[in-house]
Amino acid sequence: MPGPLSIEHLAAAVERATSGALGAQVIGDPQRVITTVAPLEAAQAGALSFLANPRYRRFAAATQAGALVLSEADQRALFPTGSPTCVLIVCEAAYTWFAFAAQALAESTEPAAGCAPSAVVHPGARIDRSATIGPLAVIDEDSSIGAGVQIGAGCYVGRRVRISEATRLHPGVRIYDGCRIGARCLLHSGAVIGADGFGFAPFRGRWIKIPQSGAVLIGDDVEIGAGTTIDRGAMGDTVIEDGVKIDNQVQIGHNCRIGAHSAIAGCVGIAGSATIGRRCQLGGASMIQGHITIADDSIISGATAITHDVREAGFYTGIYPFMRNRDWERNAVLLRHLDELRERIRRLEAQVRTQQTGSDR
Amino acid sequence: MPGPLSIEHLAAAVERATSGALGAQVIGDPQRVITTVAPLEAAQAGALSFLANPRYRRFAAATQAGALVLSEADQRALFPTGSPTCVLIVCEAAYTWFAFAAQALAESTEPAAGCAPSAVVHPGARIDRSATIGPLAVIDEDSSIGAGVQIGAGCYVGRRVRISEATRLHPGVRIYDGCRIGARCLLHSGAVIGADGFGFAPFRGRWIKIPQSGAVLIGDDVEIGAGTTIDRGAMGDTVIEDGVKIDNQVQIGHNCRIGAHSAIAGCVGIAGSATIGRRCQLGGASMIQGHITIADDSIISGATAITHDVREAGFYTGIYPFMRNRDWERNAVLLRHLDELRERIRRLEAQVRTQQTGSDR
C-alpha cells in the first residue's frame, strides 16, 4: 500500500528519478498530503489522480481527488483559475509524471530486513545483511543474495544462483541452479527460471534427452510475471537483457535472447533459439517460432504467429477475424479452397481474353 | 474419494440442493448403498452411473452399476420392467441429477479442522476455529480465514486477505496482499491471485512501472483452475463475480470484470480492462483483447481472438481451418494476396460489362 507523502515531496522524487526531464507546475497547496493513487471517479481527498486522455475530461471536472496531474491544455479548459478542492500538477507528460509519483508513494513503505526463522538457508549461501528472506523459503548452496533483496515466502533459490541488489521475488518463485538475476528486478509468484529446455534427439522411435547445461542470465530492471517460465540454455545461455518487461504465463524457450527494453504481454510463447530485438512489443498470446530473429523496434499484434524472420521494424499482424459462427463456417470452407477460386478467375481471364480477341478481329 | 450413502440419502440430498426442482422416480431398492461414481462401462455394484446421450444406450443396457440415472424414454426403451441388478433413477435432467448426487457423495468425507504445526501463521491473522491450515502454509498479518475454510500445504495468504466460509485452497495457491475470496470457492494448485497488472509508461526508451494499487475481488462459488493467474487492478479492482468457473492456465489482466456465472475454459487470455458479460462461455485458448466489452450470454469458440466489442449475444468464431501442410502453404500465399484476387475480379467484371455493351450495340 502506498504511504503518505506531500506533493512537494512527490515532485522532488519525480525530479530526482527523471533528472529533471519532466517540467511540472503546481497550482495549489504543495503541502497537501497524498496517501494513495486512484482513478478520477473513485479518488478521494488523499488521492493523486491523472487525466491523460481528453475523452475523460468530464470525470476530471468532477473529481474529488486531492491532486490531479494534467496537461496545460486540459488545465486551461477545465480549471483556468485553479481548483478550490484539488491541487493541479500541470505537466505535458501527465501519465509519465503520475507513474513516477506512484512509484515514489509505493516505495515509501519497505519491509524490515532479516531472515525468517522458518527459512532453510544452506550454510554455504551468502546473504547480504540488508536482504529479507521470507518464511519457508529455501536458499541452496553457494548462492549469493545481494543488498536489499527480498525473497518471498516459499521461494526456492538453487545452487550457485546470484541475485543482485534490490531485486524482489514474490512468494513461490523458483530459480534453478546456476541462474543469475540482475538488480532491481521483480519476479512474481509461480515464475520458474532455469527449468530444462525442450531438447531431445530421436532414437529408434523414442526420445533421448539432451542435458541442458546452460543457464538463464537476466539483466537489471527486468519484471517477470506470475507463472512465466524461462528455460535454461542447452549449451550456452538464455539471455534476458536489461529493462525487459514480461507479463504473466509467458514461455521463453532455451537459448532465446530478448533485447533490452522489450515488452512481452501475457500468454506469449517464444520457442527455442529465437532472438527478439531491442524495444520490441509482443502482443498477448502471440507466438514466435524457434530459431527466428525479430528486428529491433518491431511490434507484433496479439494472437499473431510469427513463422519466419522479421527483418525490418514495423507493425505486424496475422489474426483470423472473428465473425458469427454460421458465417465463419461458410467462410472457412471457401478459405480451404482459395486455389479453386483463383483457378476459376484464371479460366475467366482466358475466356474473356479469347472473346476480346475474337471481337477485335 | 466419495463416501458411502444410500440411494434414499442421495435422493434427499439432491432434493435439498435443488429445492425439489428435479423430479425423480426410484425403481428398485432405495437402501442400496453407493460408494462412488463411474462411467457405464467401468461401473461396479457400488457405483452410480448415468445415461444422458442415447448413443450410449448399449453400454447402459450392459452396465454393472448399482444405480443408473436415466430419462423416462431411455428407461422404457432399455428397462421397461426395471432391472434385476441396477436401481433405476428416472429423471428428465439425468446428468444434472447425477451431478448433484456426485457432489453429495464427495462432501460426505471432510477433513478434520486445525492448524498444522509446521504452518507459519502471523499472530495478527484471524483464523476461524473450524478452518484447516495445511502443513507449511503461510498466513500473513491481518488476514482473516472464515469458517470451514481449508488452506492446503504450502499455500501463501498475504496481508489483509479475507477468505470467506467453506472456501478451499489446494496446495500451493498464492494470494497477494489485500485480495478477497468469497464463500464456497475452490482454488487449484499454482493459482496466483493478485500479482501486479502489466502497466508501464514509456519514458526515454525504457518502461516506468505503474504501481498496481488495486486488488482482486472474487465472489462466492467461484472455481479457479491450476496455474491460473488473476492480476490486481492498477487503480480500482479486478472483479470476478459470483459463480464464475475458470479452468487451468487462464490469464486475467488488471481491472477486468467477469460477469456472474460465466465459464472460461483452459488457456484463455483476457487482457486488461476487458469486461465479460454474465453467463458467457469462452472456449479454450480464446483471446480477449484489452478494454473491450462482451455482451451477456455470448459464446466464443476456442482459439478465437476477440479484437473488438461483442455488442450482441451470439456464437462467434475466428479460426484458420487446419489442412495438410502442403495445401496450407499454397493457401496462405493466396490469402496474403486476396486483394489481388479481388482486383482481378473487378477487371473481369469491367471487361465483361464492356463486351456486353459491345455485343448489345
Next chain:
Amino acid sequence: MPGPLSIEHLAAAVERATSGALGAQVIGDPQRVITTVAPLEAAQAGALSFLANPRYRRFAAATQAGALVLSEADQRALFPTGSPTCVLIVCEAAYTWFAFAAQALAESTEPAAGCAPSAVVHPGARIDRSATIGPLAVIDEDSSIGAGVQIGAGCYVGRRVRISEATRLHPGVRIYDGCRIGARCLLHSGAVIGADGFGFAPFRGRWIKIPQSGAVLIGDDVEIGAGTTIDRGAMGDTVIEDGVKIDNQVQIGHNCRIGAHSAIAGCVGIAGSATIGRRCQLGGASMIQGHITIADDSIISGATAITHDVREAGFYTGIYPFMRNRDWERNAVLLRHLDELRERIRRLEAQVRTQQTGSDR
C-alpha cells in the same frame, strides 16, 4: 553440472545405452578427460561438442573443443588426417551419439539420499531408503516413493500417490491424491498433476460441479515441463503413456490419453477426452479440441487449432500468415466476405458462358 569422464568411458556408456546400435570410431587420445558439453564456438579443451549440420563446418574447423562428434563425410572434409587439438568421434548419427554422451556426463553427479529435516512426511507414507526428500517438501498419507526418487524442495505429494523408481520432481511440483507417476520421469517446477477437470452441469443459470473422481496415470520415461497442468479424470483416468515428452505450460484436460513417445511443445492446450496417437508431434501453442482423436504419427504445426478428428497420419497446419498490419486490415475485410467474391465469380462465369453461347451462335 556434468562431471568428468574420459572419452573411453563416454564411448562405453553410449554403447551400453544404445546396445551397440551407434558405431563410432575415435581418432585421437581416448583418455582425454571431458568435463562438460559446449557449442562449437564456445567449447574449450575439456568440452565435448558436435557437428550435425554441414552449415556449421566453418565453426567446427576452428573449434577449441577437446572432442568433437561428427559424420565421416564431415571428418574427411575438415580433418582428413585427424586434428592436433581435438579428439574426433566419427559417427553417422553424430547428434544422437552426442545426446547419449551428454546424458552419461550429467548422470555422473548424483545427490546423496535422505530426507531433509524440514520436510513433512506423514507416518503412513512409504519412502524407499535410497530416495531423497528435499527441504520443506510434504509427503501425505499412504503415498509410496520408490528407489532413487528425488523430491525437490517444497513439493507436495498427496494421499495414495505412487512414484516409481528414479523419478525426479524439481522444487514446487504438486501431485494430487491418488495419481501415479512411472519410473525415470522428470517433472519440472510448478507442474500440477491431478487437479480437477473442468466439468459442470448447467442448472437454472448456474453451474453444478461434477466431482472429478478419476486420477492421472503417467507411464515411464515421461518428462513434464514447468507450469504444465494435467487434470484428473471425471470418471476413469487421464493417461500419459510411456516416453511422452511434454514441454512447459501445456494444459491437458480430464480423460485425455496421450500415446507413447509423443512430443508436445510449449503452450499447447488439449481439451478434455481428446486422444492423441503414438509418436505424434504437437507444435507450440497448438490447440486440440475436446473429444477428438489424432492418428498415430501425426505432426501438427505450432499455433494450429485442431477442430475435428485427424484420421490419417500427416503434417497439418492452420495459421493465419502474418503481414504488415495495414495489409492485414485490408485482407481481413476481404476474408470476411469471401462468399461475396465467390458470388461475383459465379456471376462472371454465367455472363461469360452466355456471351460465349451468343458469339457461338
